[in-house]
Amino acid sequence: MSNGYLGFALHAHLPFVRHPEYEHFLEEDWLFEAISETYLPMLRMFNGLLADKVKFKITFSISPTLSAMLTDELLMTRYVRYLKNRIELGEKELERTRDNNQLQKTVNMYLHLFRENLEDFVITYRNNILWGFRNLEKEGVLDIITTASTHAFLPVFEEHPQAIEAQIQSAVISHGRNFGTKPRGFWLPECGYFPGLESCLKANNIDYFFVAAHGILLSEGKPQNGVYSPLELPNGISAFGQDFSLTEAVWSSDTGYPGDPVYREFYRDIGHDLPMEYIKPYIHEPDVRVNTGYKYYAVTGDTDDKILYNSELAMQKIDEHAEDFIQKHIDQAAKLEGLMDKVPFILTAYDAELFGHWWFEGIPWMEAVIRKVAGRENGLEMITAGEYLKKYPKNQVSVPSFSSWGNKGYSEVWLDGKNDWIYRHLHKAIDRMTELVYRYPNESGLKLRVLNQAAREVLLSMASDWPFIMKTGTTVPYAVKRIREHIHNFNYIYDNLRRNTVDTGWLTRIERKNNVFPDLDYTIFGEKNRES
């Protein structure tokens, strides 16, 4: 008999970054780092659990832009080049650190990681790791769901339902192409919800979505079970809320597990620490220092004087933290006993890249949690949100409140003095795209290509990543340029169509560069599509 259900929801996403016009492109490393440190190690961990017949269930969201990049031949070829470069660096590092046993152990650990990645990527997955996730879904351990196609923060498009519909519909289509299934669940980008959004989700056969805890707590009705069972919206779809404290136990850099002094320090990387003449072949031209993935120090504490990383100490700490996480769930379930008419669903939801990339030990920690939950009679059981709804299809009817998991809980991160200038352009582009659908409802040939690319550019401009970066201050010039690029491309198409001209050479070049969602149908931006 379960006293509580432990629900893990992971969200894997990166914006579409692909620059065939450059031999090496800095921001493509975002993807390569995430594959190396998160996606491949996570696949190995899940497959290891499966091989050991450990029972586990996880809801796993993979964004359409990430899927598009993970199946892109150019990017995946570049990833192999990236891995080989990292292996070469590791071999060089073994030589450089030969007099330091502690460092040698750490170098070997990374070298092993990169070699294992190369083998898995090329031999096991044949350059397409989506097959790995797809297989885990077939095995019944992952429930793969989708999110808005370019990860638009939807509340800022409330007045443009055709754009929200386009984001959701193209995501569901993309999911079908990549995973061969219809997603039941939907990850709202940044958990951004506003009342009314559910109608677009329902129109695309979505059964449930996730919101921040206060989205449930401030809902219209009295949320009798708090965040421990979903709310059923009047149109029949369900909203799950996240447990604040348990999510925070993993998130918090001050009080959470990842900040423990023995864990690996993210910010000390040899790409920044070693002399230029040595590290030059492994960073970007011209002499732009970047992370290499070789990080030799432990968190240590609030000091620049870091101690060397010791993986054995870190592994011991993982066990302690996994126990603590489980105990917190047990305590929570005990507090709720007798207060609910159903078994509580304790949901913790995270960005997948937190594990492995930021919190290096996060993946073995997750494995330890899963093995401990499965291996003991502790009243906890892992299930997915979808499974919970099958057990308890009837829930309290109410509507969540406008909310997000961003700073202070609303739109402040994506609508701020540093990024608010983008919205007049994005909204205008959406209006104009809808106008184009009205003017050209049924095109073919060259005009169809033009209109589909226009729709692609609008979707790409809506990505939440660009305003987020402008607000948080990392690679701002690139984020600004990306917004400008997509708005410029869209306006160029719009103006050409008004003049009834098509710049074929330009179009072909842009189609090759921004080649996301090859089967996109521009009419998804139409008002008619929305009404249907």
Next chain:
Amino acid sequence: MTKDRLTQYSMFDLYKIAENEGVQYDITDGNRDELIEKILEALEEDKTERNLANNDAMKLKNTKYDILQDYELETQEKQNYTIPAKYNDTRIVLLLRDPLWAYTYWDINDGELRKMKEEIFFEGFFLRIFELEIKKSSKEDSYTKDNIIDYYDIPIDEKDDSWYINLGKTGRNFGIQLCSIMHGTVSVLSKSNLIKSPRGFVAEHIKDLSNDPDLMTVLMSGLWDYNNKGENIIPQRILSIMENQDLTL
């Protein structure tokens, strides 16, 4: 960014960074070391400010993009993309930011603007912010006398094109009109969409449940281990409720 890294930049680039960071400098001075120190100071302040302005979820998300750990002066992408500053139509748009704040942006058609300014009695522009009670479902007639609960005006300059509005009340409907005034007569140039600010308090729930502490605990679920270190984690309104109701532990 380290001092070492800054010393590798040319003076020209240092000036650019200084400008981006709002650092005051005298171009005739040419004191490189002093400029670097000032930039470092500004960057450190900026970092602190950004840290305070983000919760843990956002800080962690940021690490996905943080491969440089350095100041990105310009992107590798060299192509320049021109976009218009405005679209030459008259309209105003209202976006909800949080329960108490909204953002509005507007445009005025060049021809209309020129015409108005040529009028001898033209006095200026202002925003009229309405609190509305939506009695009918159609948005078209929302600004009728019957629906208007209250309004106030904010004068704007011709050069302004956006504004943050303090709504002052939660759980209400709001709209904005972009207006001009000529010889004492107000003309509405454009009406915005309507927004509804969410209820920012669970106070009525707390009141309902005050005799049922168990149920209240469930309502606040997941918050009971919260301690006062994380002001940025929990929406301020929930935080104040928790503190007022002594729910912090």
